[in-house]
Structures are given as C-alpha cells and as structure tokens.
Amino acid sequence: MKKLSALIAAIMMAFMLAGCSLFSEEQPQGTQFDAKIGILLSDTGLGDGSFNDAAFQGLERARTDLNIVFDYREAPEGNYEEMLNELVEQDMTLIIGLGFSVQEAIEKVALENPEQQFLLIDGYSEVANVVSVTFKEQEGSFLVGVVAALTSESGVIGFIGGVDAPVIHRFEQGYIAGAKFANPTITVLSNYAGDFGDTALGGNIAQQQIDQNADFIYPAAGYTGVGAILKAQEHGVFAAGVDSDQFFIAEEAVVTSMLKKIDVVVYDLVSSLVQGNIDEAAFELGLAEDGVGLAEIRLAQLDATGQALLQDVQKKIISGEIVVPETKE
Incomplete structure (x- = not known):
C-alpha cells in the first residue's frame, strides 16, 4: 500500500459547515466522472475523529486527485439496508460499507444487486461482488x-x-x-x-x-x-x-x-478502480503492508x-x- 500522506482535516469541516452537497448539484451540467462512490459510515458517523472521519478524508483526497464524485449515508438507527439501497439507486461504481456491524446488510443488498460492486471494511465476506478489507x-x-x-x-x-x-x-x-x-x-x-x-x-x-x-x-x-x-x-x-x-x-x-490507515486504503482502492479493476477479493493489512502503524510519540x-x-x-x-x-x- 502507498505510504500515508498528510491530509487536511479542516477541509472536511469547512465543507460540512458550508452545508454543501457532495453530489451532482455542485457539478457543472453534463460532467462525466470516472467513478461514482457511495459510502455508508459506521454507527458513530462523521465527527468521530477516528474511523469514519479517516474514510471520509480518503474519499475527499480521491475527489481532489481523481475524477470521481461521492455521496455518503449515516445510519445511527441501524437502518443499514435502507441507506445502502438509497446508494444503489444512484447507480454507483462502488459502494463502501464501514464496520463489521454493516456486514449482514451489505451482503443481503449485494446478493439482491449482483451487478453492483461493494467494498466491506472491517469484515470478511464471501459474496462474489463484495471486496473485503480487514486489518491486523x-x-x-x-x-x-x-x-x-x-x-x-x-x-x-x-x-x-x-x-x-x-x-x-x-x-x-x-x-x-x-x-x-x-x-x-x-x-x-x-x-x-x-x-x-x-x-x-x-x-x-x-x-x-x-x-x-x-x-x-x-x-x-x-x-x-x-x-x-x-x-x-x-x-x-x-x-x-x-x-x-x-x-x-x-x-x-x-x-x-x-x-x-483507512484513508489510504480507501484512496488506493478507489484509485485502482478508476485505473481498471480491483482484482483481489480480499485484503488483510498489517505492519508489513503499511495498513496499521503508530502515530508520533509525544x-x-x-x-x-x-x-x-x-x-x-x-x-x-x-x-x-x-x-x-x-x-x-
């Protein structure tokens, strides 16, 4: 995996405070994108300063560097299937589910929509159209x-x-x-x-x-x-x-x-998708793959x-x- 790059969290907060939409109304009419990404965040949602925010930052970086657009959903009430189906209806190139708690729902929706590509982070799935990423x-x-x-x-x-x-x-x-x-x-x-x-x-x-x-x-x-x-x-x-x-x-x-390093994983997999296809069905990332690590000691x-x-x-x-x-x- 690519080494972790410095990401500016303030971009996300400014975007949220401005009340901007992440999707097509902000884009010129007729804009063509290499990929449309949907993401269902884990239970705690945006602003956790951790898991969800890192994934969001990875998508923000992909939006800046790559020709993609993305939309997101939160499901604090646990209505995962409903939120996933909303993303499916938007004809996404890839739909990402964050956290092991969403696995059952993402597998059900994936089986109902075999042409839609899904990515499950923090869980392992054997469903054909679900790519899995787990960490050591x-x-x-x-x-x-x-x-x-x-x-x-x-x-x-x-x-x-x-x-x-x-x-x-x-x-x-x-x-x-x-x-x-x-x-x-x-x-x-x-x-x-x-x-x-x-x-x-x-x-x-x-x-x-x-x-x-x-x-x-x-x-x-x-x-x-x-x-x-x-x-x-x-x-x-x-x-x-x-x-x-x-x-x-x-x-x-x-x-x-x-x-x-969820931000790096999300960015790299979206980059791979834009350049071609995600060939592997599952990734397990540890120290050797630069998927986990230690922050500066202070x-x-x-x-x-x-x-x-x-x-x-x-x-x-x-x-x-x-x-x-x-x-x-």
Missing part, C-alpha cells in the same frame, strides 16, 4: 502496548473495548501481548463498554481503571473511547488514541495512537533502550518472528 489491529496494538508498559510508572495499564467482538479482541490481545513483552510483570485491566457512542460511559470506565492505579489507558471504543481519553487527561494519566492520530482530543494525555520520552525495543519488535512482527495473538485464549 493486533500488530499496531502490540506497539501501543510496548509504549504503555515502557511509560507506566504504576505497573498498571488499562484497555477499554467498545463491544465484545472479534475485531475489538484483536486490539485488546495485541495490546496485552505488547505490554507483557516489554514488561512481563505489567498488570492490564480490561473492560468492555458494550457501546461505541457513550462518552459518559467511557469516562466512568476509565475512572474505575484509574482508581485501580492505571496510568495509561487504551480505548478501542469510538465516542466511548473519547470519553475515556478525556477522563485520562482530567486525572493526569496517559492514553492512546485509535484508528487516527487522536492527539488533538487530549493534548495533555495522548502519547500516541494506533493508526488504522508527551512521554522513551529512552534509547525503549526506542530500540520498539524498533526491534516492529521489525520482528513484519518478518514473522513475532506472531501477535488476535483472539482470547
């Missing part, structure tokens, strides 16, 4: 675990998952494995919120972990995780962001973030030994010498 979240989370263990003074760190699902298990298990690799005596507290959209709940769970001496908290929980990060900042403890660089959320707490300084350890484990994961667990034992 455990590999990027392993690096976060190493950083957490090296910066923790209490010897206790925390993980907060959004829902009890395989994709979140990968975050959790990678984080635990990395932390214990760096410090075998580290204690890792782990809680599941059961919700991606409750900032107050995230703050409450973080408070419980802080009360148990956790001084580094890693949430993989959408808006719920934002609440946890803000609570960490309130108490002067460290945190890690997820999916995108979330340093801006809490600049006194976020040491680093596990990058899930606030906490790793000593030379810690920096060397972090670089060494990354090389060993890429080479296969370290195989990071992705499921609970």
Whole structure:
C-alpha cells in the first residue's frame, strides 16, 4: 500500500459547515466522472475523529486527485439496508460499507444487486461482488502496548473495548501481548463498554481503571473511547488514541495512537478502480503492508533502550518472528 500522506482535516469541516452537497448539484451540467462512490459510515458517523472521519478524508483526497464524485449515508438507527439501497439507486461504481456491524446488510443488498460492486471494511465476506478489507489491529496494538508498559510508572495499564467482538479482541490481545513483552510483570485491566457512542460511559470506565492505579489507558471504543481519553487527561494519566492520530482530543494525555490507515486504503482502492479493476477479493493489512502503524510519540520520552525495543519488535512482527495473538485464549 502507498505510504500515508498528510491530509487536511479542516477541509472536511469547512465543507460540512458550508452545508454543501457532495453530489451532482455542485457539478457543472453534463460532467462525466470516472467513478461514482457511495459510502455508508459506521454507527458513530462523521465527527468521530477516528474511523469514519479517516474514510471520509480518503474519499475527499480521491475527489481532489481523481475524477470521481461521492455521496455518503449515516445510519445511527441501524437502518443499514435502507441507506445502502438509497446508494444503489444512484447507480454507483462502488459502494463502501464501514464496520463489521454493516456486514449482514451489505451482503443481503449485494446478493439482491449482483451487478453492483461493494467494498466491506472491517469484515470478511464471501459474496462474489463484495471486496473485503480487514486489518491486523493486533500488530499496531502490540506497539501501543510496548509504549504503555515502557511509560507506566504504576505497573498498571488499562484497555477499554467498545463491544465484545472479534475485531475489538484483536486490539485488546495485541495490546496485552505488547505490554507483557516489554514488561512481563505489567498488570492490564480490561473492560468492555458494550457501546461505541457513550462518552459518559467511557469516562466512568476509565475512572474505575484509574482508581485501580492505571496510568495509561487504551480505548478501542469510538465516542466511548473519547470519553475515556478525556477522563485520562482530567486525572493526569496517559492514553492512546485509535484508528487516527487522536492527539488533538487530549493534548495533555495522548502519547500516541494506533493508526488504522483507512484513508489510504480507501484512496488506493478507489484509485485502482478508476485505473481498471480491483482484482483481489480480499485484503488483510498489517505492519508489513503499511495498513496499521503508530502515530508520533509525544508527551512521554522513551529512552534509547525503549526506542530500540520498539524498533526491534516492529521489525520482528513484519518478518514473522513475532506472531501477535488476535483472539482470547
């Protein structure tokens, strides 16, 4: 995959504030596009500073660089099929579904519309007209675990998952494995919120972990995780962001973030589609493919030994010498 490029998030916000449409009314009459892209965002929608925003930025970049137009839908009520069918009716070249929660709906709609090409991000489908993209979240989370263990003074760190699902298990298990690799005596507290959209709940769970001496908290929980990060900042403890660089959320707490390079994936696949076809039916992206990674480390300084350890484990994961667990034992 192509290396991550710097994207300007302010473009998206300015566009949203201006109330502009993303589709044809903004284009000159008769404009011809190489591709028309539709996207159904995951539950938390735009403005999450993470998963959805990253995918949106990838499409914005594609719109700037390539001859494409795109439209999007949000489904906070869980009406995925309805939103997908609205996009199908617009005769899209490609329709993207974000998140494992949309998989059942996208497969149903794909089977009903076999000529329509779909892309499922964060799930694996065997339906013929659905291309699947999954990430090795455990590999990027392993690096976060190493950083957490090296910066923790209490010897206790925390993980907060959004829902009890395989994709979140990968975050959790990678984080635990990395932390214990760096410090075998580290204690890792782990809680599941059961919700991606409750900032107050995230703050409450973080408070419980802080009360148990956790001084580094890693949430993989959408808006719920934002609440946890803000609570960490309130108490002067460290945190890690997820999916995108979330340093801006809490600049006194976020040491680093596990990058899930959805923006790059979306851009590259749209680019491939414009140039020809997406030949592969499924992509699984980890450190070796530059699909996941670690944001800049701020606030906490790793000593030379810690920096060397972090670089060494990354090389060993890429080479296969370290195989990071992705499921609970």
